[in-house]
Amino acid sequence: MRRGIRSRAEETRAYWAMILPAFILYMLVLAFPIILSIVLSLSNYNGGQLFGGAQHWKITGFQQYERLVNDPQFWLALKNNIYIVIASIFGQLPLGFIFAYLIYRRIVKFGDFWQGVIYMPAIISTIVLGIMWSVIFSPTGLIADVLNKAYANSFSQSLAQIFHQAGGFTVNDDIVKKILGVSDPKALTVFANPAADLKTMLLTYQPGQLTVMSSDLTNLLARKWTPDFLAKQDLAMLPIMFVVVWCWTGMYLILFLANMQKIDPQLLEAARIDGAGEGQVMGWIVLPLLSGVIVNSAILCIAGSLNSFALIWAMTQGGPARVTELLSIYMYTNAFVGAPNFPLANAIAMSIVIFSVVLIVATKLVEKRYGGKE
Amino acid sequence: MPFKAGEPPAIRRRRLPRIRPGRLVVYLLLSLFALSAIAAFAWVFMISLKTTPEFLSTSPWALPQKLRFANFALAWKKARIGSYFVNSIMASSVGASVSIIVSALAAYVIARVRFRLNALLGNFFLVGYMIPLMLTVIPLYFLLAGIANANPPLSALMIGWGPLLGLYVASGVPFNTFVLRGFFESLPSEMEEAAAIDGATPFRTFWQIMLPLVTSGIVSTFLVNFLSLWNEFFLALIFLKKENATLPLGLFYMAQRAEYTAQWTDLFAAVLITTVPVLVVFALLQKQVYRGMTQGALKG
Incomplete structure (x- = not known):
């Protein structure tokens, strides 16, 4: 036995030395800054050296928080964040659960393929996804193209109908009025005086040029998809919510699937033999068995939603006119853009912490009230 | 199964x-x-x-x-995606490997050594998993920037790659210690006892006997770390300049430029250069990626 050669104290010292690097890093980067953030949010610090030198900042109390609750932009950012939380909890989790169940029970074929494809966005840079979707939603993107073709189609059909009813190419006030009726009001602004100008324009075509005229008019007057709604409060969040669900459903799919695979299959077989449908097995056996995982996922979801930055930053940068700003973007702009307000930025950071604690506690309470079927 | x-x-x-x-x-x-x-x-x-x-x-x-x-070719050379690519490879691999080494050391002690503070330390690290790094970065940045302003010679150390890599390493610590702890806990204790009888130091037992036993767990954890650092944007945005950006940051600046210059086509080429390696890794090591992801996400 050579064990006695090393003393107990020596061993303990070695173990501490092994923990120390992680501990120091953790303290420096995570624990200490949180405390510093609380202190700064209560101060009037405005740039410059934090410690040492001439102390030029002091604790001034809750005035930043006061400013925060009086800023309508804060409430808008909070509301937008709630939208993201809602999309995550009521989009990602149920979809992820259903997909996981379908693959787990082999209700759909090619489970591995679906799992891979649905999970794929979760491993791709959110900046890439943000850039991609913002181009797809843009006026030159895919969606605009599909919609504009549809609008143009229906417009040229109405044109054909109008001239068919008139019995060929004729120009009169009635026809002009009908064409104006099917045109996009926004497109008509190219004319100073729509009725008269359109008539003059129509008169420049020869009777045989019906198709040329029709395509010219379609280009000029058919409705075009302009994503105006992207500039409106609330509505502007819709594409972002869609992308958020699309991105991270796969994450919860693999989480739920991994946990479903731990369930004893005989339990489900027995239920099936007793005549339970797949829906019943899912709702009454698998769902309660996974309730703990679901609650933890909900917490992950909340924490993730409150910290989402890159995706929205790449898609809209909080714009247009700050209507898609989230708390994280609001914080970033206050800390680093234009004339920075450091204590305010820290107050926003703290409000995010408070908000996430509230939501997580609420989730735990819901679990206590309605869960516990295990 | x-x-x-x-x-x-x-x-x-x-x-x-x-x-x-x-x-x-x-x-x-x-x-x-x-x-x-x-x-x-x-x-x-x-x-x-x-x-x-x-x-x-x-x-x-x-x-x-x-x-x-x-x-x-245009994106790789002219838009500097090539140099961003190298930066990203460096940052992700250094960040992920150092973080895993540091965390594995701590996780091993927390999992295998019986002493009074085990449980407390384990939970202490776990709490960090819930702290969003984004919130701690703001005060940290002010602190570092303040030091840099007061001592110009130190500024290269305070802003840029140094603190960024430190943050990358630290940001993985809560997740990694949690996951690796699970792997170490599942090992049998005979090997360690034999090593102790042979007089191996704790560090040697860890490095030569225990660590090789959890290799597959380390691989999964490394993948998760690497992928998340490869995609990391917020910290890079704060600490790096345009000239020595990582891929996500470089792409973001390129996309901003594209809005004015309409250079969409090489932006999309750059998007592919960023994405394809990740997709290839994912296609080859799908099971390990799933394993790493699901191991870390708190058990139910």
């Missing part, structure tokens, strides 16, 4: 599968997800082969007139 759970017997017995509306909806929903992902990337690939005038004048659905790979 994946997918060992039995097939619904009812389906086996049926000779002629009826098309059920429920099943149809299910496939439709799955296809919607899958198609949007595949179509989006196919589209990006198509655009990356077009010239800018071609992209602006033709329908976004039109196939490129001919396969033009010049955009990739």
Whole structure:
């Protein structure tokens, strides 16, 4: 036995030395800054050296928080964040659960393929996804193209109908009025005086040029998809919510699937033999068995939603006119853009912490009230 | 065992599968997800082969007139995606490996050594998993920037790659200690006892005996770390300048520029250069990626 050669104290010292690097890093980067953030949010610090030198900042109390609750932009950012939380909890989790169940029970074929494809966005840079979707939603993107073709189609059909009813190419006030009726009001602004100008324009075509005229008019007057709604409060969040669900459903799919695979299959077989449908097995056996995982996922979801930055930053940068700003973007702009307000930025950071604690506690309470079927 | 759970017997017995509306909806929903992902990337690939005038004048659905790979070369050299690529490889691999080494050391002690503070330390690290790094970065940045302002010679150390790598390493510590602790806890204790009897130091026991036993766990954890650092944006945005950006940051600046110059085609080429390596790694090591992800996400 050579064990006695090393003393107990020596061993303990070695173990501490092994923990120390992680501990120091953790303290420096995570624990200490949180405390510093609380202190700064209560101060009037405005740039410059934090410690040492001439102390030029002091604790001034809750005035930043006061400013925060009086800023309508804060409430808008909070509301937008709630939208993201809602999309995550009521989009990602149920979809992820259903997909996981379908693959787990082999209700759909090619489970591995679906799992891979649905999970794929979760491993791709959110900046890439943000850039991609913002181009797809843009006026030159895919969606605009599909919609504009549809609008143009229906417009040229109405044109054909109008001239068919008139019995060929004729120009009169009635026809002009009908064409104006099917045109996009926004497109008509190219004319100073729509009725008269359109008539003059129509008169420049020869009777045989019906198709040329029709395509010219379609280009000029058919409705075009302009994503105006992207500039409106609330509505502007819709594409972002869609992308958020699309991105991270796969994450919860693999989480739920991994946990479903731990369930004893005989339990489900027995239920099936007793005549339970797949829906019943899912709702009454698998769902309660996974309730703990679901609650933890909900917490992950909340924490993730409150910290989402890159995706929205790449898609809209909080714009247009700050209507898609989230708390994280609001914080970033206050800390680093234009004339920075450091204590305010820290107050926003703290409000995010408070908000996430509230939501997580609420989730735990819901679990206590309605869960516990295990 | 994946997918060992039995097939619904009812389906086996049926000779002629009826098309059920429920099943149809299910496939439709799955296809919607899958198609949007595949179509989006196919589209990006198509655009990356077009010239800018071609992209602006033709329908976004039109196939490129001919396969033009010049955009990739252009993005790699002129838009500096090549140097961003190298930066990203460096940052992700250094960040992930150092973080795993540091965490493995701590995780091993927390998992295997019986002493008074084990549980407390374990939970202490776990709390960090819930602290969003984004919030701690703001005060940290002010602190570092303040020091840099007061001592100009130190400024290179305070802002830029140094603190960024430190943050990358630290940001993985809570997740990694948690996951690796689980792996170490599952090992039998005989090996350690034998090593102790042979007089190996704690560090040697860890490095030569215990660590090799959890290699597969380390690989999964490394993958998760690497992928998340490869995609990391917020910290890079704060600490790095445009000239020595990582890929996500470089892409972001490139996209901003594209809004004014309409250089969409090489932006899309750059998007592919960023994404394809990740997709290849994912395709090859899918199981390990899933394993790493699900191990870390708190057990139910």
